[in-house]
Amino acid sequence: MATRQNSTNGKPKSPRIQVVLPELICEQLTILANKESRTVSNMAKVLIQEGIKKYFEKESKSLFSEDNSNTNTFREELEKQSVRRLKKAPQRIRYYKKSD
Numbered sequence: 001m002a003t004r005q006n007s008t009n010g011k012p013k014s015p016r017i018q019v020v021l022p023e024l025i026c027e028q029l030t031i032l033a034n035k036e037s038r039t040v041s042n043m044a045k046v047l048i049q050e051g052i053k054k055y056f057e058k059e060s061k062s063l064f065s066e067d068n069s070n071t072n073t074f075r076e077e078l079e080k081q082s083v084r085r086l087k088k089a090p091q092r093i094r095y096y097k098k099s100d
Helices: 023-035 040-082
Strands: none
Touching: 023 040
16 A cells, blocks of 8 residues: 655645566666666656556447447347337236246
């Protein structure tokens, strides 16, 4: 869990986390940070934000496509049904609970 500290003026600081990285990833992170004139910590924050954004975009697309396919299947089944005309005005609809 992220820890939250207070600054000297009493306001809460942003939550802090600690991450252990392999040497290679740490070196690559340092190189990227230097290229963009950022601190290593800030570069890690930016990359985490981008990764989370991409993850949720991917998840929302997959959820949307599943919902869309269910809608298309439902629509196709409705279109297969024959059209029937009502002979008179509809009567009151009664709903019955299924008994277990």
